[in-house]
Amino acid sequence: MRVAATLLFCLMLAPVLAGEPLALRDMGSFHIGGRVVEISGRPVQEIVRVPGGPPSRLDPNGRFQVEQMYVQYFLPQNRRGKYPLLLWHGGGLTGASFETTPDGREGWLNMFIRKGWDVYISDAVERGRSGFAGPDIWKGEPVFLNAADPFERFRIGTGQGSYDPDPAKRHVLSGNQFPVEAYDQFMKQVVPRWLSTDDAIVAAYTELVDKVCPCVILFHSQGGAFGFKVAQARPDKVKAIVAVESAGAGQIDRAGALKGTPVLMLFGDNIDKDARWTAYHKTDLDYATAVRATGGSVDVIELPDQGIKGNSHMVIMDRNNAQIADIIQKWLASKGLVD
Amino acid sequence: MRVAATLLFCLMLAPVLAGEPLALRDMGSFHIGGRVVEISGRPVQEIVRVPGGPPSRLDPNGRFQVEQMYVQYFLPQNRRGKYPLLLWHGGGLTGASFETTPDGREGWLNMFIRKGWDVYISDAVERGRSGFAGPDIWKGEPVFLNAADPFERFRIGTGQGSYDPDPAKRHVLSGNQFPVEAYDQFMKQVVPRWLSTDDAIVAAYTELVDKVCPCVILFHSQGGAFGFKVAQARPDKVKAIVAVESAGAGQIDRAGALKGTPVLMLFGDNIDKDARWTAYHKTDLDYATAVRATGGSVDVIELPDQGIKGNSHMVIMDRNNAQIADIIQKWLASKGLVD
Numbered sequence: 001m002r003v004a005a006t007l008l009f010c011l012m013l014a015p016v017l018a019g020e021p022l023a024l025r026d027m028g029s030f031h032i033g034g035r036v037v038e039i040s041g042r043p044v045q046e047i048v049r050v051p052g053g054p055p056s057r058l059d060p061n062g063r064f065q066v067e068q069m070y071v072q073y074f075l076p077q078n079r080r081g082k083y084p085l086l087l088w089h090g091g092g093l094t095g096a097s098f099e100t101t102p103d104g105r106e107g108w109l110n111m112f113i114r115k116g117w118d119v120y121i122s123d124a125v126e127r128g129r130s131g132f133a134g135p136d137i138w139k140g141e142p143v144f145l146n147a148a149d150p151f152e153r154f155r156i157g158t159g160q161g162s163y164d165p166d167p168a169k170r171h172v173l174s175g176n177q178f179p180v181e182a183y184d185q186f187m188k189q190v191v192p193r194w195l196s197t198d199d200a201i202v203a204a205y206t207e208l209v210d211k212v213c214p215c216v217i218l219f220h221s222q223g224g225a226f227g228f229k230v231a232q233a234r235p236d237k238v239k240a241i242v243a244v245e246s247a248g249a250g251q252i253d254r255a256g257a258l259k260g261t262p263v264l265m266l267f268g269d270n271i272d273k274d275a276r277w278t279a280y281h282k283t284d285l286d287y288a289t290a291v292r293a294t295g296g297s298v299d300v301i302e303l304p305d306q307g308i309k310g311n312s313h314m315v316i317m318d319r320n321n322a323q324i325a326d327i328i329q330k331w332l333a334s335k336g337l338v339d
Numbered sequence: 340m341r342v343a344a345t346l347l348f349c350l351m352l353a354p355v356l357a358g359e360p361l362a363l364r365d366m367g368s369f370h371i372g373g374r375v376v377e378i379s380g381r382p383v384q385e386i387v388r389v390p391g392g393p394p395s396r397l398d399p400n401g402r403f404q405v406e407q408m409y410v411q412y413f414l415p416q417n418r419r420g421k422y423p424l425l426l427w428h429g430g431g432l433t434g435a436s437f438e439t440t441p442d443g444r445e446g447w448l449n450m451f452i453r454k455g456w457d458v459y460i461s462d463a464v465e466r467g468r469s470g471f472a473g474p475d476i477w478k479g480e481p482v483f484l485n486a487a488d489p490f491e492r493f494r495i496g497t498g499q500g501s502y503d504p505d506p507a508k509r510h511v512l513s514g515n516q517f518p519v520e521a522y523d524q525f526m527k528q529v530v531p532r533w534l535s536t537d538d539a540i541v542a543a544y545t546e547l548v549d550k551v552c553p554c555v556i557l558f559h560s561q562g563g564a565f566g567f568k569v570a571q572a573r574p575d576k577v578k579a580i581v582a583v584e585s586a587g588a589g590q591i592d593r594a595g596a597l598k599g600t601p602v603l604m605l606f607g608d609n610i611d612k613d614a615r616w617t618a619y620h621k622t623d624l625d626y627a628t629a630v631r632a633t634g635g636s637v638d639v640i641e642l643p644d645q646g647i648k649g650n651s652h653m654v655i656m657d658r659n660n661a662q663i664a665d666i667i668q669k670w671l672a673s674k675g676l677v678d
Contacts, residue, residue, distance in 0.1 A: 021416045022363045027449065028439035031527035036486070047482065049430055050564045050587040051537060054618040056492065062485030063504060068527040070435060070467075077360045091388055094468045096409060100367035110366065129433045129467040131530035134483050143386065144473050146401030147375070153395065165402060188370035188407040191470035198390060225389045248389040279393040 022113055023077035031130070032211060033204035034068030037137050066137055067197075069204035070095075070129035071122045073212075074109070080116025082337045083215045083239050087112075087121045088205065090221025091247070092145050092190050094128030095121035097220070101317040102182035102189070108218075108316050111325045116338070120212055124226070125201045127191055142192035150190065151183060154313035155270045155277060173270055175310035177318035186317070198225070205230045213237035216337060218328070220244045220316055228287070232257040240335055242266065242328055245313050247280050249287030256294035262335045263291065263298040264328065268311030268318070271302075277313070299331065361452055362416035370469070371550060372543035373407030376476050405476055406536075408543035409434075409468035410461045412551075413448070419455025421676045422554045422578050426451070426460045427544065429560025430586070431484050431529050433467030434460035436559070440656040441521035441528070447557075447655050450664045455677070459551055463565070464540045466530055481531035489529065490522060493652035494609045494616060512609055514649035516657035525656075537564070544569045552576035555676060557667070559583045559655055567626070571596040579674055581605065581667055584652050586619050588626030595633035601674045602630065602637040603667065607650030607657070610641075616652070638670065 042060040049056060072095065073084075087108065089097045098109045098121055112119050126132040132142070148163035150156070151170065156178045157163055162171035172180050179186075205226050209215065214237050219227035224246025231238040232254045241263045243249075250258065265284050271277045288298035303311050303324070311318050318324070332338055381399040388395060411434065412423075426447065428436045437448045437460055451458050465471040471481070487502035489495070490509065495517045496502055501510035511519050518525075544565050548554065553576050558566035563585025570577040571593045580602045582588075589597065604623050610616045627637035642650050642663070650657050657663070671677055 022366060024361045024363065027361060028445070029435055030439060030443075031435075031524065034527060039485075047534060049534070050561055050619075053564075053587055053622070054615045056615055057499070058482060059485055059488065060483070062487050064483060064485055065523070065526040065529070070528075072435075072438070096368055096370075096411075096468050099411070100369060104369075106367070123468065129435050129462065129528070129530070131467075131528075134481075134531070142473075143397060144399070144403060146378075146398055146403055148401055149398065160396070184404070185370065187404040188373060189409075189468070189470075190404070191468070192473070195386060195388070222389055225392075248392055276393045276395055280389075283392070 022110065024074055024113070025077045026075045027073060029070065029072040031068045031070050033125075033207040034066055037064045037066055037133070038062070039064060039136055064133065064137065066133035067125050067200040067204060068130060069122055069125050069208065071120055071208060073118065073120045074113050075118045076113050076116055078116055079118060080339050081118060081216070081332070082339060084212050085112055085117040085119050086208070086212070086215050086217045087119060088217060088219035088223035088227055089124065089127075090223055092143075092150070092193050094123040094189070094191055096128070096189050098316060101179060101321065102186040103179035105321070108321065108325055111322060115325070115329050120208070122205070122208060124223075125204045126194055126197050132194075138194055139196045140194060142194050144192050145190050147184070147187050150187070153276065154178075155268065155274055156180065156183065156312045156314070159274065173273070173310070173312070176312055177310040177320050178312040178314055179317070179319055186314075202226050202229050206233060209234050209237050214239050216240045216242065216332065218242040218244065219246065221247045221313065224248050224284075231261060235261055240264070240332065240337055242331070243284065244315055245280075246284050249284050252287060252290045255287060255290035255296070258291050259294045259296035261296070263288070263296070264301065264331050265298060266301045266315070266324070266328070267303065268313060268315050269304045269309050301327065361449065363413055363452070364416045365414045366412060368409065368411040370407045370409050372464075372546040373405055376403045376405055376472070377401070378403060378475055403472065403476065405472035406464050406539040406543060407469060408461055408464050408547065410459055410547060412457065412459045413452050414457045415452050415455055417455055418457060419678050420457060420555070420671070421678060423551050424451055424456040424458050425547070425551070425554050425556045426458060427556060427558035427562035427566055428463065428466075429562055431482075431489070431532050433462040433528070433530055435467065435528050437655060440518060440660065441525040442518035444660070447660065447664055450661060454664070454668050459547070461544070461547060463562075464543045465533055465536050471533075477533055478535040479533060481533050483531050484529050486523070486526050489526070492615065493517075494607065494613055495519065495522065495651045495653070498613065512612070512649070512651075515651055516649040516659050517651040517653055518656070518658055541565050541568050545572060548573045548576050553578050555579045555581065555671065557581040557583065558585065560586045560652065563587050563623075570600060574600055579603070579671065579676055581670070582623065583654055585623050588623050591626060591629045594626060594629035594635070597630050598633045598635035600635070602627070602635070603640065603670050604637060605640045605654070605663070605667070606642065607652060607654050608643045608648050640666065
């Protein structure tokens with residue numbers, strides 16, 4: 001009895017100590033959603049799947065499972081978050097963007113587990129472990145990002161032309177918080193994406209919400225275009241939203257759906273130096289105004305206004321990502337979502 | 340002092356108790372390997388990345404990072420395995436195949452963490468979170484598996500024609516251990532793969548071995564075609580091999596490379612009912628004979644010979660996967676690899 005009590009005490013204690021072990025009551029994964037598509041009329045092939053191995057039949061006809069979504073979950077022993085916390089990544093990325101940072105520091109996954117949240121990380125439909133469908137099923141080709149693209153678009157470099165193959169010759173925004181020495185490592189986690197799959201992505205996220213919520217959703221960048229839409233469709237299940245540099249907001253004429261869902265919008269630095277982020281920022285703030293007009297609550301944190309300078313679009317992996325996670329945790333606590 | 344000692348005691352105790360929390364001293368991920376490819380001469384496009392958002396430039400020219408590999412690691416507090424344990428998945432799958440089973444039971448990832456191994460799970464190049472390259476870079480189209488394909492080829496069903504869209508009409512091998520009621524769920528974790536990327540996959544796995552080994556490698560199915568090749572190239576770094584239904588072996592004329600690396604080959608049931616598995620089985624056993632002829636040690640476990648019947652090709656997620664993990668752990672302990 002005494003051993004059991006001691007064990008319980010220790011396991012409860014572990015996650016709250018910084019740098020201490022992560023004690024999980026469970027972890028695992030599942031795939032959710034998707035649909036089955038029938039293909040017919042194509043010739044059957046014979047392929048060799050492993051060099052030197054026996055040939056086998058490959059039938060490109062039949063029933064294909066597509067548009068499902070991969071979800072990995074980590075449930076801390078000492079749960080403090082009132083609801084599960086869902087982390088939805090940005091465009092051209094997977095859930096891995098919340099894991100270890102490109103320069104090897106802890107990402108928000110570990111941090112929010114340590115803060116006591118049941119964390120669910122997903123790879124949006126067609127990204128990462130969710131798999132992707134063939135050209136018979138999805139329109140268009142996937143989009144591949146070259147090494148210059150995120151550097152110039154994510155407010156790491158000074159804009160178009162700021163990237164150079166030689167790291168020493170790259171033009172970095174002054175005081176930037178992105179770990180630029182690991183930029184090439186960051187590019188290894190960038191994956192292709194389609195421009196025609198938004199409805200499928202929203203459908204799978206909606207199924208996830210139906211399965212694991214009530215919850216808090218934290219989304220980054222493109223994740224916001226999906227996140228606000230899903231939250232508007234399931235406002236009773238989304239107890240709070242943390243929109244980190246959301247590239248897109250909800251529909252203005254449906255803003256009232258979120259009147260009971262507290263929202264935090266958080267932005268990095270140098271927004272005004274980039275026309276695209278200026279546009280997204282305005283879209284988000286216009287939506288915030290519309291939600292507030294219906295009686296909802298939207299808090300906006302512009303990090304530079306708090307004296308926190310130099311954050312890129314990749315706030316989640318910037319050098320001060322722990323500081324930003326603390327700010328988010330404090331906000332969540334202020335909304336009564338942390339026990 | 341007493342609290343610290345108690346804490347240490349508890350954290351050491353936790354992983355050895357079945358069903359107890361997983362206590363990790365760390366977890367995280369990284370991408371390794373790959374190369375940069377330059378593309379030129381294609382027209383620059385303008386795209387809208389988020390519906391309603393501002394347009395932006397997409398340059399299909401420039402430097403593209405390709406052929407890197409995603410690796411996720413879980414390091415238990417109470418480490419008992421002498422070396423890290425690398426889990427390499429099979430064809431058309433990702434590292435997720437070692438996580439929760441399609442019917443919701445624990446997979447080998449959790450089991451081997453609980454047994455005290457530092458576990459590294461990877462998604463082979465072009466699968467899952469490793470991302471994939473465009474048609475300018477890789478030859479051929481990816482291969483997509485229809486719902487019938489694994490059912491008929493993985494010794495779940497009785498062979499070609501045994502799959503039916505209606506689960507009630509599927510012809511399952513008698514006494515099969517695969518959780519057939521979750522077969523459609525299993526298909527959600529199947530991803531496309533290319534037939535032209537083997538060298539890139541081997542290169543990334545070799546870099547992983549150079550980074551985290553000495554180690555033990557456990558591979559499944561297609562993972563064996565890569566695993567034996569990598570082990571032959573880095574025999575000093577691979578302290579043991581567990582080949583689970585390996586679809587391919589090493590080169591016979593280089594078998595001597597493994598004379599100092601103990602190998603376990605493990606096979607499920609009904610091999611002789613399928614011409615392809617009969618062929619792979621023979622390839623593996625011929626290689627075992629060659630390794631032994633150079634003084635090496637290869638143990639072969641045919642599960643049916645031990646009275647364990649009905650295992651499909653997907654041993655790692657069959658109903659008795661915990662029993663099989665225990666058999667592997669016992670073998671690893673017999674080789675002095677468990678403290």
